[in-house]
Amino acid sequence: MMNCLGCYTEVKEGYCLKCRKKLFDKARVPAVLLFDAPKADNLAEFQEHSKRLSISGVQLKYSIWLENGELKLYDRNGQYILKPVPPAKQLINFDDAPENEHLTMQIAEQFFNIDTAANALIHFKDGQPAYITRRFDVKPDGSKYMQEDFAQLTNRTKHTHGETFKYEGTYEEIGILIKKFVAAAMPALEKFFQLVIFNYVFSNGDAHLKNFSLIRNDSGEYLLAPAYDLMSTVIHTPYESDTALDLYADDINSAYYSAYGHYGRDNFMELARRLGIVETRAARILDQFNTNKNEITEFINGSFLSEVVKKLYVSCFNDKVKRIQ
Template sequence: MQCYGCYKPNIEGYCPACRKQLFDGRRVHSVLPFDTPKANNLEMFQEKTKRLSISGVQLKYSLKLEGKELELTEIDGRYILKPIPPSTHLIDREQAPENEHLTMQIAARLFSISTAANGLIYFKDGAPAYLTRRFDVRAAGSKYQQEDMAQLSGRSQNTHGEHFKYDGTYEEIGRLIEKYVAAYQPALEQFFRLVVFNYLFSNGDAHLKNFSLIQTDMGDYTLSPAYDLMCTVLHTPLESDTALELYKDSMDSPFYNIFGHYGQADFRTLADKVGIIPLRRDRILTQLLSATEQVLRMVQESALSDETKRKYTDAYLDKVNRMGMTKDMIARAMNPQYPGVYSVTDKPTKLTLLDKKVLIGYFDANDQSGVLEKENKYTFIEINNSALYRDTRDMRYVTIVEADLLREVEYPASN
């Protein structure tokens, strides 16, 4: 058995750590005392949820804790319950609750993204649902002031039409964070991490209302924990990769123009535009791009069906490959003990590029390397040029490797 919250080995239900996060330590059953909404019990759901919120295609119900049981409630809700979405337009919709649970857990556990507490729960009839604890309610019941980015940017259906949530850019959200958050630098980094995460995990629905600022007990504003994270491409394969453009005209960037999708360069531009220092930016990118094994392990541990696990993994690996590598990733591949792209080497290195092209040779620093590095490019001498380069030092024999297009660095080269 594993915990229905964090997947850690556990005897039954939720582990002590998840019980604390979700239920203040109470031993709550992982099976709800009622069935999934259907024709013969819909009345009960409707009665208890007169202000039933329907956002997009997802139904949400409000719950409160009574003893060890979660109950539907109209007032004082502390939890949000999302059953399998009813929309028949969605593919594999019965996988949606676990998709959201898994994606939220990956964000929190592997990438230090602050998230709403969450877990998987089951209806009495065995159907799964996603359960999340509201972070905008204080223990005593009063609410923290929360404003989403549509509200903060003055967009509503009235002012910007039906698709107002999708009208804007991530750069604009960054500017709102800078404007309203006192400690905006860490908040901007947190936000950037989340935008890259959403891209890697194919969350194409991270629109203006899925980012919020929330008031703290001190009275100032901070970025709220992340919510509604899921691999949406599994359910709506034709939607665009991102709900918003990264920045104005980002779909016209040099990288996008060549490849037809975003790459690492576009995210670096976003970070630069919102004022994240390059060192921090690159550290965030390295962290997000270096956890492939852990991610694949968590997907395998999840309650997704085998077929959905495969689709989830494929979607993720496709996005990771689009992003290439960072300087630190190459540096560690060259020498884990003393990381450095231009580490002293005595054997050739093998580079595999996104288009599967292979280069064999040596990273070798010259007087252009420093400038190139700022664009994530590195100087490399292919093995068949090495004698000529050694004799002439002519730049003609130098290959400039774009790490944005690198898939793998192998040192020493295997054969």
């Protein structure tokens, strides 16, 4: 027996039925790909299948299509995105990157009921791990739902705001646009608020404008897209800032930030107030991160992370939880 490479439940091999349904429409897809991880002798083939992928990001991403029960590299926008171990040697603990993202996405879904893109761990033929996620913007027939990230919605590009355009803004600004475009604005705002806190608590310092999106459903309504690209980035880039964006304008001048040099509960309650979220609701969302602390720690320790990174992940998590109590 082993742990499911999707949700960690005990299985004989590969993926449990629930994960196969979410990821592969119940198809019995092997947990090992038919090709090796990208390296010097096959990198050109991988690049051919990544250059047309429109989803932005710094990490290498490859387009994958499911055909006759097999996952294959695809030269157009596929049904899946595959992320191998990143080649950037300036990162630390980079071998743990695929499981870092997989674990963080699973915590978001299983402990906080955050709507996330279906995801799992998978292995290349040579044994190297990779993170795989199903694209929520691709319909069964291969056509796409309209999706716009908040860099697009705020009209920020390299030409208008420079190379760091996706880090220019605040989470409050995203919330204002959610109010503008989403019909059921308050539930969406609460989900967004929860996701901002989640990224802070789990040390995702790269939750920038392009990592939040709106998606239009078949009825023409805009909804907050499922969460994606969630990971504890401090594991790999320990000197980055706690958040990719400011919570709100002039937040570093707040009493709490001025006293401690980082965000705390007061700052998140102020963000909630600015978003129009009822105080008791905001407090309840914050409190759930402390309530689940022991269970989450056990979950992390049962993951596929290396033992060293498990300890670091738990330590960072505990530190952030203390800040928002």
